[in-house]
Amino acid sequence: MIYRAIPLRRVKISIIDVGIILFLFAFIYGIISTAKDWKEIPTYTLNISLSPRNLPLYAWFSLLRQFLAYILSLLFSISYGYIASHNRTLEPVMIALLDILQSVPVLSFMPGVILGLIAIFPYGRIGIELGSIVLIFTGQVWNMAFSVYGSMSSLPRDFKEASEIFNLTPFQKFLYVELPYSVIGLVWNSMMSVAGGWFFLMACEMFTLGKRDFRLPGLGSYLQLAAIEGNTKAILLGLGTMIALIVLIDQLVWRPLTAWAQKFKVELTTRGPVPTSTILTILQRSTILTTFSEKMNEFIEKITIKSSREEQVERRVKSFPILKFILLGAFLIVVGYASTRLMFLISRVPIYRWGEIIISDLFTLLRVSVAVVLSIAWTLPLGVFIGMNPKISVVMQPIVQILASIPATAVFPIILMWLISLRGGLSIASILLMLLGTQWYILFNVIAGAMSIPADLKEAAEIFQLKGLERWRRLIIPAVLPYLVTGAITATGGAWNASIVSEYVHFRGKTLMVRGLGALISNSADKGDLSLLAASTIMMIITVTLINRFFWRKLYWIAEEHYSL
Amino acid sequence: MAIIEVKNLTIIFDMPNNTRITVVEDINFSLEEGEFVAILGPSGAGKSTIVRAIAGLIKPTHGEVLYRGKLVEGVNPGVSMVFQTAALFPWLTVLENVEIGLKAKGVPPKERRERALKMIDLIGLDGFESAYPKELSGGMRQRVGFARALVVEPEVLLMDEPFSGLDVLTAENLRNDLLELWIEKRIPTKTILLITHSIEEAVYLADRVIVLDKNPGRIKQEIYINIPHWRDRESEEFIRLVDRIYSIMMGKPIVTAKPPRVERYGTPLPHVRVGAIAGFVELIAELERKEDIYKIAEDLNMDLADIQPVIEAAELLKFIDTTGGDISVTEIGRVFAEADVLEKKEIFRKQILANVPFIQQIIQVLQNKSNHRMPIEFFIELLETKFSTSEAQAQMEIAIDWGRYAELFAYDEDSKEVYLEEEVPEGEKV
Numbered sequence: 001m002i003y004r005a006i007p008l009r010r011v012k013i014s015i016i017d018v019g020i021i022l023f024l025f026a027f028i029y030g031i032i033s034t035a036k037d038w039k040e041i042p043t044y045t046l047n048i049s050l051s052p053r054n055l056p057l058y059a060w061f062s063l064l065r066q067f068l069a070y071i072l073s074l075l076f077s078i079s080y081g082y083i084a085s086h087n088r089t090l091e092p093v094m095i096a097l098l099d100i101l102q103s104v105p106v107l108s109f110m111p112g113v114i115l116g117l118i119a120i121f122p123y124g125r126i127g128i129e130l131g132s133i134v135l136i137f138t139g140q141v142w143n144m145a146f147s148v149y150g151s152m153s154s155l156p157r158d159f160k161e162a163s164e165i166f167n168l169t170p171f172q173k174f175l176y177v178e179l180p181y182s183v184i185g186l187v188w189n190s191m192m193s194v195a196g197g198w199f200f201l202m203a204c205e206m207f208t209l210g211k212r213d214f215r216l217p218g219l220g221s222y223l224q225l226a227a228i229e230g231n232t233k234a235i236l237l238g239l240g241t242m243i244a245l246i247v248l249i250d251q252l253v254w255r256p257l258t259a260w261a262q263k264f265k266v267e268l269t270t271r272g273p274v275p276t277s278t279i280l281t282i283l284q285r286s287t288i289l290t291t292f293s294e295k296m297n298e299f300i301e302k303i304t305i306k307s308s309r310e311e312q313v314e315r316r317v318k319s320f321p322i323l324k325f326i327l328l329g330a331f332l333i334v335v336g337y338a339s340t341r342l343m344f345l346i347s348r349v350p351i352y353r354w355g356e357i358i359i360s361d362l363f364t365l366l367r368v369s370v371a372v373v374l375s376i377a378w379t380l381p382l383g384v385f386i387g388m389n390p391k392i393s394v395v396m397q398p399i400v401q402i403l404a405s406i407p408a409t410a411v412f413p414i415i416l417m418w419l420i421s422l423r424g425g426l427s428i429a430s431i432l433l434m435l436l437g438t439q440w441y442i443l444f445n446v447i448a449g450a451m452s453i454p455a456d457l458k459e460a461a462e463i464f465q466l467k468g469l470e471r472w473r474r475l476i477i478p479a480v481l482p483y484l485v486t487g488a489i490t491a492t493g494g495a496w497n498a499s500i501v502s503e504y505v506h507f508r509g510k511t512l513m514v515r516g517l518g519a520l521i522s523n524s525a526d527k528g529d530l531s532l533l534a535a536s537t538i539m540m541i542i543t544v545t546l547i548n549r550f551f552w553r554k555l556y557w558i559a560e561e562h563y564s565l
Numbered sequence: 566m567a568i569i570e571v572k573n574l575t576i577i578f579d580m581p582n583n584t585r586i587t588v589v590e591d592i593n594f595s596l597e598e599g600e601f602v603a604i605l606g607p608s609g610a611g612k613s614t615i616v617r618a619i620a621g622l623i624k625p626t627h628g629e630v631l632y633r634g635k636l637v638e639g640v641n642p643g644v645s646m647v648f649q650t651a652a653l654f655p656w657l658t659v660l661e662n663v664e665i666g667l668k669a670k671g672v673p674p675k676e677r678r679e680r681a682l683k684m685i686d687l688i689g690l691d692g693f694e695s696a697y698p699k700e701l702s703g704g705m706r707q708r709v710g711f712a713r714a715l716v717v718e719p720e721v722l723l724m725d726e727p728f729s730g731l732d733v734l735t736a737e738n739l740r741n742d743l744l745e746l747w748i749e750k751r752i753p754t755k756t757i758l759l760i761t762h763s764i765e766e767a768v769y770l771a772d773r774v775i776v777l778d779k780n781p782g783r784i785k786q787e788i789y790i791n792i793p794h795w796r797d798r799e800s801e802e803f804i805r806l807v808d809r810i811y812s813i814m815m816g817k818p819i820v821t822a823k824p825p826r827v828e829r830y831g832t833p834l835p836h837v838r839v840g841a842i843a844g845f846v847e848l849i850a851e852l853e854r855k856e857d858i859y860k861i862a863e864d865l866n867m868d869l870a871d872i873q874p875v876i877e878a879a880e881l882l883k884f885i886d887t888t889g890g891d892i893s894v895t896e897i898g899r900v901f902a903e904a905d906v907l908e909k910k911e912i913f914r915k916q917i918l919a920n921v922p923f924i925q926q927i928i929q930v931l932q933n934k935s936n937h938r939m940p941i942e943f944f945i946e947l948l949e950t951k952f953s954t955s956e957a958q959a960q961m962e963i964a965i966d967w968g969r970y971a972e973l974f975a976y977d978e979d980s981k982e983v984y985l986e987e988e989v990p991e992g993e994k995v
Contacts, residue, residue: 158652161622165646166666166717176665180656263697264656301674 024100024541026338028108028534029345048206048215048225050234055222055241062205062218063245065129066197069136073193074186076141081148081182082174095149102142103493103544107203107500108521108537109138114207114214128214132204139200139497140193143490147189151182156266175300183264191254192441196494198246198407199437203501208526219245220409227413230508235413246405256280346538348531357520357539364503364516365543367427368495371434372442375491379443380484384476387450388458400443408436409501416507426514430502437498438491445487449480481559489552496544517543566634567595568643568756569619569721573628576614580953588614589782592628594775596721596756601747603759603767606777607814607873612760614782616723619758620644632721645719649726651710653698659685659709660694666717684716687751689742704735711743720755727759728766744770748794762870764810764859768803769796776813780833786813804859811859811869815876815887833952834921834963835874835881839970843901843909845875846884850894850902858892882916914971923948924964924973927983931974937985941976944983 084094113134118127155178163173205220215221219242226234259277283289349357386393386400412433419425419432453475461475499518504511504526513519517540524532574592577585589611596602606612617623619630621641630637632644645666653662660681667677685694688708698706707727714722728736746752761767767774768790776785788810792802848865849856858876862869876892879885884898894902901912917924927944931937941961948957965976965983976983 158648158650159654161617161620161646162648162652162654164622164640165620165644166713167640167642167669168665169669172669176657176668177654180654183656265699266655298674301668 021100022339023097023335024104025342025538026335028104028537029338029342048217048221050222050226050229050231052234052237054217055219055237058217058219058222059241059245061216062201062220063249065133065136065205065216065218066194066201069133069140069197070190070194072133072137073141073144074190076137077144077148077186078179078182080145081150081152082178084145084149085152091153098142098145098149100541100545102146103496103541103548104138105497105500105518105521105537105540106135106139106200107497107525108533108540110135110204110207110525113138125216128216132216135204136197136200140197144186144189144193147185148182151185152178155181180264181266184261187257187261191258194249195405195407198242198405199409199498200501201407202409223410223413224506227416228506228509230417232417239410239414242410243406247402250402250405252279256283342534345531346535349535353532354535357517357536360515360517360520360536361539361543363514364496364499364518367431367499367503367516368434368492371431371438371495372488372492374431374435375439375442376484376488379439379446380480383443383446384450384480387447388453390451393447393451397447400440400447404440404444408433408498411436412502412505413507416505420507420512424514426503426505426512430499430514430516430518433502434495434498438494441490441494442484442487445483446480449483450476452483453479482556485552485556485559489548489556492547492552493544496540567597567631568633569596569758570631570634571595571615571619571628572631574615574618574625574630575627576611576618576623577626584949584953586953587781589618589777592782592784594784594787596758598755600773601757601759601771602773602775603761603771604775604777605761605764605767605810605814606782607762607779608870609782610777610779611782612762612777613725616646616725616758616760619721620646620723641721643719644721644723645714645717646723646725647707647710647714647727649730651698651706651730653706653709653713655698658695658697659690659701659712662698662709663712663716666713670717681712681716684712687746688712688715702735703731704739707731707739711739715746715752715754718753720753722754722757724757724759726761729762740766740770744794764807764814764869765798768806768810769798774810776810788813807859808857812888815858815873832881833956834923834960834967835877836959836963837874837878838963838966839913841875842878842882842884846879846894846898847902849879849885849892850899852894856892858887861892882913882920884916910971913967914973917967917971917973921964921967923960924968927964927968928973928985931983931985938982939984941981941983 080094080098084091084098087094110131114128114131117131117134121127121130159177159181163177168176201218201220202224203220205216205218206224207214219238223235223238223242226238256277256279259280386396412429415429415432416426419429422428457475457479461471466474496518499516500521501518503516503519504513504522506512513523517536520536521533521540524530524536571592571594575590576588578588579585592615594602604612604615614623618625619637619641621630621637621639621644630641632641654665657665660678663681663685664677667680672680682694685691688711690705690708690712693701693705698709701709707730710727728740731739747754747757759767759770772790774788774790776788777783778785788806790806792800792806796803798804849861859869862872865872876885876887879898880887883895884901886893886895897912897916901909901916904912926947930939930943944964945957945961948960951957952960968974968983969976972986974983974985
């Protein structure tokens with residue numbers, strides 16, 4: 001199994017980017033100002049019990065949240081990808097926007113999202129519940145949307161022409177051609193996204209905003225509470241439950257799904273082992289499911305026939321250009337207003353504070369760099385070893401996948417227990433958390449790269465007796481580099497996000513923090529300092545985007561141009 | 566009344582490097598009821614473009630396509646199409662693939678299933694309804710492609726090289742099955758247009774063959790095939806027609822009223838490496854007599870489309886002569902064939918200098934430069950004034966291959982520079 005991130009485009013900074021940045025400012029303002037206006041909301045605190053008896057129920061709640069967030073992500077990413085790939089005017093804007101949204105730290109949205117939703121649903125738990133679902137959603141949706149867009153905009157010409165010749169309606173084309181073509185990419189990205197969802201579960205189920213404390217029953221809050229109280233037994237129990245849950249989901253959901261997705265492969269020849277799943281076979285033989293899917297098909301057909309007729313009517317009605325202008329104008333006014341308000345909000349951050357933000361940014365940059373370098377240092381040799389030995393990769397891939405899906409945030413308290421007494425312990429722990437959360441992206445990509453080395457090249461290297469350093473220099477590095485960079489981009493983004501969770505922690509009743517941008521974001525959210533929150537969030541977005549554009553992309557293109565096979 | 570009329574069809578593509586390429590120019594023909602027409606042409610003649618314009622997938626730059634006298638705007642309602650690659654949806658079963666066109670038409674499920682099954686039966690796919698395309702052989706897949714196109718009962722069936730991806734026996738089998746359906750009128754199709762690069766296939770199937778010229782694609786000639794079906798490939802009449810069409814295809818381009826373009830770099834170089842040219846000339850020299858081009862292709866077990874560029878290259882360098890569909894080796898060709906390696910290079914060099922203006926120009930440029938080196942982009946940009954970017958690159962690659970063999974100039978892959986041989990490349994000086 002291979003995780004392959006989205007192919008990167010050569011992007012130049014243009015007028016679109018300026019617009020996007022303004023829009024983004026407006027967006028951040030919208031979210032953060034919601035928090036500002038609704039400070040007087042009653043809190044709803046739930047007591048989380050560390051008794052093991054509650055674990056199954058908590059696990060169920062967490063799972064449900066994950067599931068709902070995933071469904072939301074699925075619907076959003078398909079719609080977003082579809083629109084972006086079908087509307088030529090919106091396409092560059094939507095894609096550039098997605099590119100930046102990807103680097104927005106999820107947890108910066110937290111105060112706004114949570115408080116806004118509580119304002120709408122002031123009674124009971126529902127506001128917080130929805131908030132945590134929306135947060136998980138923001139953590140997993142972007143790469144899925146990219147994947148759908150990528151598939152739909154690269155639909156083979158033959159398929160396009162065939163659907164036109166046979167006069168498929170847009171909806172039929174979507175249902176029978178475009179969506180199936182996107183399935184494989186979507187399944188792989190879903191797996192990655194859900195793994196990322198577990199990562200943020202802890203932060204999204206229990207948090208404080210100013211003086212208020214929000215808690216939701218779930219595995220994440222259980223683990224977090226156990227960490228705060230320093231209850232080792234509870235930490236281990238919670239961790240065990242989570243791992244069991246992840247393994248179970250892998251077997252019951254992802255395996256059948258990847259096996260099923262094989263159906264959507266376009267290549268007519270198969271190479272290498274094909275994923276299989278006993279569960280899938282059992283499901284496919286079930287009478288109830290077969291009947292259900294038949295009924296579903298009939299239902300869908302009724303809709304499509306209807307829609308095809310409506311379409312024809314619709315085509316005759318011409319669109320009103322005036323309406324478009326009004327909408328565009330309204331949109332621009334809102335964006336303009338909100339971005340100026342954000343500027344105003346940020347302007348309240350005093351100058352000396354900006355110095356602090358920049359220094360913190362550099363500290364976090366250092367930690368992120370150390371984490372990424374360490375990840376590469378150990379995943380590169382191992383990944384190459386696994387990728388170049390087909391027999392080992394059959395055994396190792398599933399193990400690596402399970403390991404990768406264990407959320408680093410859940411292991412974090414255990415690491416803290418060991419390191420907290422050391423000098424600079426939190427700093428080391430923070431780097432370790434980044435490492436744990438991000439090394440897998442690199443490992444998967446390196447394995448994929450090593451597997452893509454053609455057999456004849458390997459043989460040639462053997463005949464010319466390329467060994468040791470020469471073999472790495474002439475054969476392995478050139479083949480793996482583009483993959484490595486792809487993985488590193490995702491990993492760096494993840495590491496920045498992880499800094500928010502790891503530089504500022506509540507542990508054994510104390511609040512620990514190190515100097516860093518992540519700590520600044522967490523701290524300002526905790527204290528309800530919205531100006532500082534906005535300023536440091538924007539700083540992080542700018543840093544991540546700049547590093548992506550001016551470092552990784554450059555490296556990626558160098559690798560592609562010189563070494564692509 | 567003609568079912569399809571193509572009038573003054575010209576299609577120009579805008580390339581990314583701001584050049585415009587005329588793919589087909591001033592095409593005029595019609596498809597009458599009951600007629601099976603084949604469009605025959607070398608690759609690059611715009612065959613597929615014409616068929617896509619008829620289907621309404623590509624908008625003509627000039628001219629128009631009429632279906633039953635009405636201008637085709639958007640997808641042509643009267644046509645269906647078989648693709649070279651079959652273009653089946655791999656996630657749909659055979660039955661679902663065949664049903665897709667009927668679904669789009671809103672045919673109710675029951676009727677749809679009946680019609681699809683009938684068509685599957687007719688095309689010889691019985692028993693494979695629930696198979697996925699992946700499980701089928703290439704020939705069976707193309708049968709599904711035919712069933713899918715025919716089940717919507719189109720008046721016009723367009724076929725874009727449907728047999729070219731199949732092995733010889735499978736293709737023959739499928740051709741005969743299709744012909745049977747057509748001759749016996751078991752399908753309601755009124756007219757068929759076949760795109761092919763195989764002369765034999767065109768003569769075997771069609772009532773009329775339209776021969777295209779390339780760069781840009783223009784109609785060279787239309788030939789009626791009056792032999793009744795089923796045609797005998799061994800018959801003298803059949804062979805004579807194939808020969809005649811071959812010499813039309815290989816012959817000089819038709820003279821038009823327009824002034825000829827300024828050919829700054831001569832004719833484009835055929836995409837053939839030196840090794841293939843040398844091998845081919847040796848082979849022809851051994852034959853000792855004039856040989857039929859079509860026969861040679863068959864003996865070599867090669868497609869005419871594949872061998873044609875080799876013939877063009879050998880003729881460009883005056884190693885062979887192809888008048889009237891026969892190939893014979895020239896004097897210089899014979900010397901070349903019998904020469905040893907060094908002499909071969911010498912002869913090749915002379916022939917290039919005499920016959921390939923673009924390579925002469927490269928040498929001139931290099932000689933005029935003080936360091937005798939020039940980045941490859943310079944020449945590619947020159948070529949781009951006449952060719953598309955990818956074609957310009959291909960042309961340069963061939964020029965380098967020929968020039969290197971003839972030791973006229975060399976090419977340094979690292980610095981991407983072309984340089985004159987006497988000089989040692991920069992890197993090796995140190």
